[in-house]
Structure formats: C-alpha cells, structure tokens
Amino acid sequence: xxxxxxxxxxxxxxxxxxxxxxxxxxxxxxxxxxxxxxxxxxxxxxxxxxxxxxxxxxxxxxxxxxxxxxxxxxxxxxxxxxxxxxxxxxxxxxxxxxxxxxxxxxxxxxxxxxxxxxxxxxxxxxxxxxxxxxxxxxxxxxxxxxxxxxxxxxxxxxxxxxxxxxxxxxxxxx
Numbered sequence: 001x002x003x004x005x006x007x008x009x010x011x012x013x014x015x016x017x018x019x020x021x022x023x024x025x026x027x028x029x030x031x032x033x034x035x036x037x038x039x040x041x042x043x044x045x046x047x048x049x050x051x052x053x054x055x056x057x058x059x060x061x062x063x064x065x066x067x068x069x070x071x072x073x074x075x076x077x078x079x080x081x082x083x084x085x086x087x088x089x090x091x092x093x094x095x096x097x098x099x100x101x102x103x104x105x106x107x108x109x110x111x112x113x114x115x116x117x118x119x120x121x122x123x124x125x126x127x128x129x130x131x132x133x134x135x136x137x138x139x140x141x142x143x144x145x146x147x148x149x150x151x152x153x154x155x156x157x158x159x160x161x162x163x164x165x166x167x168x169x170x171x172x173x174x
Contacts, residue, residue, distance in 0.1 A: 030057050030083040030092045032136045036143045038171030042164065044068060047075075049169050051143075057083045059094070061130075067164070072121075075102040077149075079130050090138055095131040100151065102126070126153035136173055143171040 033053070040049040040063060047065030054060060063077040079098035086093050102124045132147025146168045 030085045032090055032092075033141075033143060033173035036136075036171035036173040038143070038169055040065060040167050040169040042167040045164050045167065049171060051081075051171065053083075059083055061098075063100075065164075072105045073103065075100050077128055079128060081130060086133075088135075090136045091133065092136075093131075093133050094147075095129075097127070097129045100126050100128050102153065122155060124153045124155040126151050134169075141173045143169075143173045145169045145171075 035050070035052045037050045038048075040047050045065045045067055047063055049061060049063050051059055051061040059081045061077075061079040061081055063075070063079070065075050065077070067073050077098060077100035079096055081094040081096035083092045083094040085091075103121055104124060105119075105121055128149055128151045130147055130149045132145050132149075134143055134145035136143040146166070148166050150165050
C-alpha cells in the first residue's frame with residue numbers, strides 16, 4: 001500500500017510541474033491559483049491532496065488517503081469541483097463529485113470476511129460527493145479548505161457515509 005501512495009504522490013508532483021504556468025485572472029474567476037498541493041486531515045484520516053483548475057471555475061482534485069489506525073488501507077479519490085465566489089475575493093465555495101477506489105485489509109475493515117476467508121486485501125470502488133469552502137491567502141501561497149465528502153462504497157462493510165466524511169486541507173498554491 002505504501003508503494004501505491006508513493007506512486008500517486010510522484011504522479012501528482014510530475015503533473016504539477018508540467019502545469020506550472022502562470023495564469024491571468026479575471027475578477028469574476030473564482031480560481032485565484034492554478035494548482036495546489038498539500039495534506040488533508042481529519043481525526044481518522046491523513047493523506048495527500050492536489051487540486052488543479054482546468055478552466056475558469058472548473059477544477060479536479062485528487063486525494064490519496066489512509067486511516068490512522070489501519071495504515072495498510074489506502075483510498076485513491078478523483079473529484080470534479082465547481083467553484084464560485086461568495087463575496088470575499090479569496091473565499092470560494094465548491095461542490096462536485098467523483099469516484100474512489102479503496103484497498104483494504106480484511107482484518108481491519110471486514111471482520112466477518114476475515115473470519116470466513118482469512119487474511120487478505122480487498123478492493124472497494126465507490127462514489128463520492130463534496131461540498132466545501134476554501135480560502136487562499138493573498139500574499140502567501142497557502143490555501144486552506146474545509147469540506148464534507150460523503151461517500152458510498154459498493155463492496156465490504158464500509159458501504160455507508162462514515163466518520164471519514166469531513167476534512168480540512170492545507171495546500172501550497174502555485
């Protein structure tokens with residue numbers, strides 16, 4: 001699982017370097033940066049996040065997260081987000097959706113299957129939604145955000161909207 005996290009982190013860094021051109025901003029454009037890379041946290045998860053504006057208010061975000069207690073478990077998420085201004089120039093709301101794929105250890109997440117089938121990893125795809133708010137500092141390249149990211153998984157016992165639903169992120173904005 002650590003190799004998967006490392007691989008996706010390297011891909012994110014390469015994508016950022018390939019798209020590191022300066023943008024010209026319109027006053028009505030909610031994107032006040034091009035790409036941002038950072039960390040995402042809540043009391044149960046930790047991971048990497050990269051957000052890239054495609055055009056105007058349209059952005060894509062990639063997340064690679066793991067659970068604090070169950071470090072052998074990794075979830076990779078891809079999201080589309082629509083961003084809009086809410087009155088303050090650097091304050092933006094966003095909403096969207098996407099999909100994820102999780103790699104989970106049976107013993108940590110699915111005790112019934114662990115007892116029945118023994119050790120092993122299973123893969124669980126799912127759908128995600130997201131709604132949040134973010135602030136990008138004007139003179140310092142830092143972007144902070146807080147969001148709710150409900151999800152549903154199609155395999156395993158974690159097919160619910162659980163405690164990993166919310167999070168905060170801090171990103172370095174390019």
